Amino acid sequence: MHRRCKEVEAVAGEDIDMNKAIISVKALVKIYKMGDVEVHALRGVNTDIMKDDFVAIMGKSGSGKSTFMNIIGCLDVPTRGQYLLDGVDVSSLTKDQLANLRNHKIGFVFQSFNLLSRTSALENVELPLMYNKKITSREMRERSLNALEAVGLADRAHHFPNQLSGGEQQRVAIARSLVNNPVVILADEPTGNLDTRTSLEVMGIFQKLNQQGITIVIVTHEADIAAYTKRNISFRDGRIIKAIEVDKPRNAAEELALMPVIVEEDDL
Amino acid sequence: MKMKNLLIATVRSLSKNKMRTFLTMLGIIIGVASVIAMLAIGQGSKQSIQAQISTLGTNVLMIWPQASSTGGVRMEAGSSQKMTLEDVTAISDRCPAVAYVTPQVRTSGQLVNGNMNWRTSVFGVYPNYFEIRNLRLSSGSLFSMNDDRSATKVCVIGQTVVTNLFGVNADPIGSFIRINKIPFKIIGITEKKGQNAFGQDQDDMVIAPFSTVQKRMMAITHIQSMLASAKTESLIPTASQEITEVLKAKRNLGPSEDPDFTIRTQTDIANTATATSGILTILLATIASISLLVGGIGIMNIMLVSVTERTREIGIRMSVGARGRDVLLQFLFEALLISLLGGFIGVTLGVLVSQLIANILSWPVTITIQSILMSFIFSSAIGIFFGWYPARKAASLNPIDALRYE
Ligand SMILES: Nc1ncnc2c1ncn2[C@@H]1O[C@H](COP(=O)(O)OP(=O)(O)O)[C@@H](O)[C@H]1O
Ligand SMILES: [Mg+2]
Numbered sequence: 001m002h003r004r005c006k007e008v009e010a011v012a013g014e015d016i017d018m019n020k021a022i023i024s025v026k027a028l029v030k031i032y033k034m035g036d037v038e039v040h041a042l043r044g045v046n047t048d049i050m051k052d053d054f055v056a057i058m059g060k061s062g063s064g065k066s067t068f069m070n071i072i073g074c075l076d077v078p079t080r081g082q083y084l085l086d087g088v089d090v091s092s093l094t095k096d097q098l099a100n101l102r103n104h105k106i107g108f109v110f111q112s113f114n115l116l117s118r119t120s121a122l123e124n125v126e127l128p129l130m131y132n133k134k135i136t137s138r139e140m141r142e143r144s145l146n147a148l149e150a151v152g153l154a155d156r157a158h159h160f161p162n163q164l165s166g167g168e169q170q171r172v173a174i175a176r177s178l179v180n181n182p183v184v185i186l187a188d189e190p191t192g193n194l195d196t197r198t199s200l201e202v203m204g205i206f207q208k209l210n211q212q213g214i215t216i217v218i219v220t221h222e223a224d225i226a227a228y229t230k231r232n233i234s235f236r237d238g239r240i241i242k243a244i245e246v247d248k249p250r251n252a253a254e255e256l257a258l259m260p261v262i263v264e265e266d267d268l
Numbered sequence: 269m270k271m272k273n274l275l276i277a278t279v280r281s282l283s284k285n286k287m288r289t290f291l292t293m294l295g296i297i298i299g300v301a302s303v304i305a306m307l308a309i310g311q312g313s314k315q316s317i318q319a320q321i322s323t324l325g326t327n328v329l330m331i332w333p334q335a336s337s338t339g340g341v342r343m344e345a346g347s348s349q350k351m352t353l354e355d356v357t358a359i360s361d362r363c364p365a366v367a368y369v370t371p372q373v374r375t376s377g378q379l380v381n382g383n384m385n386w387r388t389s390v391f392g393v394y395p396n397y398f399e400i401r402n403l404r405l406s407s408g409s410l411f412s413m414n415d416d417r418s419a420t421k422v423c424v425i426g427q428t429v430v431t432n433l434f435g436v437n438a439d440p441i442g443s444f445i446r447i448n449k450i451p452f453k454i455i456g457i458t459e460k461k462g463q464n465a466f467g468q469d470q471d472d473m474v475i476a477p478f479s480t481v482q483k484r485m486m487a488i489t490h491i492q493s494m495l496a497s498a499k500t501e502s503l504i505p506t507a508s509q510e511i512t513e514v515l516k517a518k519r520n521l522g523p524s525e526d527p528d529f530t531i532r533t534q535t536d537i538a539n540t541a542t543a544t545s546g547i548l549t550i551l552l553a554t555i556a557s558i559s560l561l562v563g564g565i566g567i568m569n570i571m572l573v574s575v576t577e578r579t580r581e582i583g584i585r586m587s588v589g590a591r592g593r594d595v596l597l598q599f600l601f602e603a604l605l606i607s608l609l610g611g612f613i614g615v616t617l618g619v620l621v622s623q624l625i626a627n628i629l630s631w632p633v634t635i636t637i638q639s640i641l642m643s644f645i646f647s648s649a650i651g652i653f654f655g656w657y658p659a660r661k662a663a664s665l666n667p668i669d670a671l672r673y674e
Binding site for chain 1 (some may be wrong): 269270272273276277280285286580581583584585586587588589590591592593594666667668669671
């Protein structure tokens with residue numbers, strides 16, 4: 001376990017080959033069996049996602065985006081196919097090793113936030129560090145506060161989820177996803193429940209994190225949102241039908257600064 | 269997961285769900301407290317009955333002239349031979365296991381002291397009756413065998429009689445009272461004994477020399493019953509056997525013929541009473557187990573109702589890197605903490621309730637370690653099992669399935 005942590009740090013460092021694939025899937029198939037009915041959610045997906053990339057997964061509802069995200073987030077296992085995360089063949093790992101991977105290399109952001117209720121923002125952000133043996137209580141506190149700072153919620157550390165707006169809850173969830181210094185942050189429709197301005201704020205945070213060297217994959221069905229990423233991958237019926245580089249990604253922070261103040265009052 | 273973090277997570281989780289924590293604990297508290305209180309009542313009454321039976325005397329055997337009704341048809345009244353003093357002599361001469369034997373007659377007497385009246389039982393016995401029954405005098409002296417031979421009109425009275433004829437704290441030694449119009453001199457007062465196992469006041473009686481009561485008061489020639497004591501407790505059956513043989517021989521009854529008298533030993537009486545209080549204990553234990561069960565079902569319900577929420581919580585924890593084992597350990601710790609805390613409160617409450625019953629209802633209670641351990645272990649087992657079981661299921665799911673759980 002010690003060695004794996006070292007690996008994580010090495011990958012997160014600057015001296016890594018820029019062409020290295022963080023995520024590499026080959027012929028990925030996922031079939032849900034519900035009684036006699038088989039749902040083919042993924043029908044052979046091949047793709048590589050490189051270090052420092054910022055990818056938007058697009059596609060209609062039911063096209064397999066979430067299924068894909070869950071598998072690359074090690075929350076679910078594929079029926080068939082190969083998945084290399086940071087060079088490690090995930091299919092050969094035990095449950096405990098997968099948990100370790102989720103803890104050290106992956107930050108996952110859900111559409112529905114999935115924060116622990118009746119638990120302060122700070123304690124929610126601390127959660128991944130609770131399962132990291134190397135971290136002292138002081139480090140845990142410091143890193144969690146830093147993560148909250150990074151998403152602009154330092155002053156909300158002791159608020160409970162039900163005292164926070166949707167955008168704030170999602171930012172807490174993002175802080176939680178980045179607190180363990182992951183190689184990649186995966187976000188399944190992170191702006192799906194948010195209004196335009198709040199969505200922009202969330203995209204701004206992702207862009208900032210991406211600039212700091214964290215690979216990011218988000219799912220969205222909004223072309224507007226995808227325009228803030230570097231690459232767009234489109235799904236249809238469990239297959240990738242298109243992958244394009246975004247010409248000139250939009251800059252969320254800049255646009256936010258230009259937004260009229262009146263909207264901000266609405267949001268509050 | 270570090271042990272420290274595990275404890276932090278456990279305590280946080282419990283304090284964040286105060287209602288759930290409280291309700292679960294309540295189930296354990298009720299179960300444990302009721303078992304302890306119920307068994308304390310049962311055990312207490314059992315012990316007090318045993319204590320009261322020991323006030324009968326030491327190694328006592330009661331002999332009366334009537335066939336036992338158990339195991340056969342009860343004989344007609346006239347068919348059994350009356351007992352006489354010869355029987356007493358025969359027993360004291362020929363039964364080595366018997367320490368003392370006394371004839372016994374009993375009549376009811378109207379006691380008069382001036383304008384004070386009291387009606388009570390008058391016993392005619394030998395002085396060794398006091399040895400057999402373990403009776404002591406609180407003041408005065410006992411009559412002797414000489415008093416018996418000359419049928420002296422002296423008597424020893426109980427505390428209740430003193431109070432009713434002379435008033436509280438009176439000292440009537442040397443005073444004369446009339447019993448059924450015959451004047452008696454009071455020479456002694458028995459030590460206070462209180463109620464016996466059957467609720468009778470053991471201080472409400474007059475004891476006089478056997479011949480005095482038999483001849484002067486009752487004017488009969490036979491004796492009503494005999495009271496004997498064995499030399500040791502283990503000799504009670506032997507004594508019973510010897511007395512049976514002697515009396516049968518005197519009545520020309522063969523060894524295989526049924527006796528026309530009955531011998532009851534203190535052991536018999538104790539066994540009967542213990543069996544009765546045993547039934548009481550079983551009854552109370554049943555009630556206690558029902559409340560234990562109800563408490564258990566309460567715990568189970570709360571745990572199962574919170575499964576959805578908890579499964580999602582487990583999903584969240586696993587999605588950020590908790591291993592199944594981390595989650596299970598946390599849930600086990602939670603259940604353990606609840607059980608220990610609830611058990612502790614339950615024991616305290618059970619003891620308090622027992623004491624309250626003892627004080628307010630003046631019912632004897634005895635708290636046993638077994639009842640504490642048994643109830644504690646049972647409720648904890650339920651608490652731990654139902655805390656752990658849903659967690660075990662959830663922890664074996666994929667994180668995504670746990671998150672989606674409904
Ligand atoms: N747990 C599941 N059990 C059965 N079928 C599922 C499950 N999750 C998703 N599906 C099915 O798989 C397909 C892809 O779903 P999903 O990956 O959620 O699509 P998207 O996120 O693109 O909307 C859909 O047809 C959906 O109904
Ligand atoms: Mg989806």
